[in-house]
Amino acid sequence: MPRSPIRRRLAEAATALFDERGYDATTVDDIAARAGVSRSTFFRHYRSKEDVIFPEHDALLAKVAARLAASTADTAVVAVCDAVRIVLAHYVDDAEVSLQRYRLVGKVPALRDREIASVARYQRLFREFVADWLDGSPDAALRAELMAASVVAAHNQVLRGWLRAEGRHDPFGPLDHALQYVITTFRHLEKPRGRETSDRVVVAAFRSSASPDTVMDAIRAQLDARPPADR
Amino acid sequence: MPRSPIRRRLAEAATALFDERGYDATTVDDIAARAGVSRSTFFRHYRSKEDVIFPEHDALLAKVAARLAASTADTAVVAVCDAVRIVLAHYVDDAEVSLQRYRLVGKVPALRDREIASVARYQRLFREFVADWLDGSPDAALRAELMAASVVAAHNQVLRGWLRAEGRHDPFGPLDHALQYVITTFRHLEKPRGRETSDRVVVAAFRSSASPDTVMDAIRAQLDARPPADR
DNA sequence: CGCTCAGAAGATACTCAGTCCCATCGCGTC
DNA sequence: GACGCGATGGGACTGAGTATCTTCTGAGCG
Structure with a gap:
């Protein structure tokens, strides 16, 4: 069913009509008529009128989940930040x-709500992923929630811009x-996987008993990973 | 209109029916009938079927906004964290x-989406408040988004628990x-109002080309400003 | 070439949310 | 007792979404 030509025609008809008359003033019959198909056919290709606007979200969610799994x-944090790039790339x-x-979406409240609900699904996916990852560490659920929310917020901010x-x-x-911002905020709260260094990056830099110059470099690297406003 | 006895009767009838038959299997007519009023009257008291479940959100939003304004x-961050307590208190x-x-809500996806949309309104309120507060500082919009999302996430996590x-x-x-967690994460990114301490600990430490010991001290100080679980 | 069968499209009827409008009723005022 | 007014009832209407039945089309096959 994906990518059938009739789906495309419906989507085009819908966007054109929404543009001309507005979302609310456009009925499903209008869309079907302009696309040259019947009303029934419309609902065979899109579950609802809103779905014409928000397609592919399920597929994208699956892609993101796959990326997380393969991370x-x-x-x-880094895994999730990496995964959220897929979302932006899709847009x-x-x-x-x-x-x-x-x-x-800026004009129709119902659509705005729908979009927010979609985003919440990504956030939930992230939250569960992080919660699993952090499982056992103190406040795992809380941190998972915060991380997921922050990553999504960062993404949203950039996307809106x-x-x-x-x-x-x-x-x-x-x-x-x-x-x-998000990574530097959360990274030091986690133990990197695999290694058994119970300390943060900063300390690790000092563990290597290197010359002061090496130390400085390591620290600079650490600082460079911070948001500019912090420097 | 607020707190009329008939509103109450409708709400009671609705919750009882939703409980007995489920949300989708209950029609507005059913609710009105059980409350002993007409369908028209239902819609005079609640804009929609969902509204019976999510009342008072506007009033609460206003209360939160007032609290922010009077902060x-x-x-x-502190202002917003303070304001979010009102929300939890309401629940x-x-x-x-x-x-x-x-x-x-756990059973009906449509209601879940609706709730998420409600929460998003608080987040938006917070975001705008913080953005105004931070106006002019670098990445103000981004930080506002992150702060708002984090505060709301923290609240949600606790509420769900x-x-x-x-x-x-x-x-x-x-x-x-x-x-x-949220306050310690964000507080040091802000200049407290009134005072004019323009630098963060870290920056001062590394700008001065000091000895490794001084560097270590500065870093420890930086770490001390972090959430407890981190130490 | 013509038959068949299956998947896709059309057609129609139905439910229910939400909107509108109008008639009515209760009730306090003049 | 007439008037006004806010709240209610009732009914008509639109439009989304569902279910069901019929019709078309086209690919494979004898």
Whole structure:
């Protein structure tokens, strides 16, 4: 069923009509008529009127989950930050559609709520992933919630900025910048996987009994991983 | 309109029916009938079927906004953390209703989405408040987003725990504990209002090309400002 | 070439949420 | 007792979403 030509026609008809008359003033019959199919057919291809606007979310969620599962990162934050890039990439790949949806969602409260619910699903996925990862450590559930919320918040902030700018700049730089806040906030709360160094990065830098210069370098590296405002 | 006896009757009828037959299997007519009023009257008192489950959210949002506006806290995080207590208090005050709603929401996806949308409104309020407060400082918008998301996440985590435990323990201790993470994470990123201490500990330490010992001390100081679980 | 069978599309009827409008009723006021 | 007014009842209407039945189409096969 994915990517059938009729799905495409329906989506195009819908966006055109939403653009011309607005979301509420457009009925499913209108959409079907413009696409040259029957109302029944519409509901065979989209579960609801809203679904025309928010497609592929399930597939994307699955992709993100797969990425998490395959992650080789040493900490949960890093794994999740890595995974959230997929989401942004998805928006950027379909910039045209994303922008159109953004404009529409800004006007229709029902759609806004729906979008928020979608985002919450990613957040939940992240939360559960992190909770599993951290399982056993103190306040695991709480930290998982905070991490997931922060990563999603960082993503949202960058995405909104990109959308407001009508997709004119590359958003991955800003995303990395934003995620740096999150990573530096949470990374030191975790023990990196595999190694049995019960300490944070900073301390590890000092463990290697190196020259002061080496120490300084390590520390600088640590600092470079921080958000600029902190330097 | 608030607190009319008929509103109460409707709410009681609705919760009873939702409990007996489930949410989807209960029609608005059923509710109205059991409450002994007409369908029209139902919609005069509640905008929608979902509204019977989520009352007072607007009023609560207003209360939270008022608390924020009247805040005397020295940093934005603290102000927001303080405000979020009102939300939890509201749930705890109506423990019976909150628990019933929790059970119902767990079963009906549509209600879950609706609740998420409600929470998003608080988050937005917080975000805008913090963004105003931080206005001008670097990455203000990003930090506002992160702070708001974190405070809400902390609240949600505690609330869910309390609900899962069927309201048997006091949740304000856990809430404060959770908010400590958030406050210690964000507080040092803000200049307390009024005072003019423009640097963070870390920066000062490394700018001065000091001996490794001085560096170590500075880092320890930095670590001491972190959440307890980290030490 | 024509038959068959299955999957996809059309057609129709139904339920129910939500909106609108109008008639009515209770009730206090003048 | 007439008037006004807010709240209620009642009924009509729109539109989303579901279920069911019929019709088409096209691929495979004799």
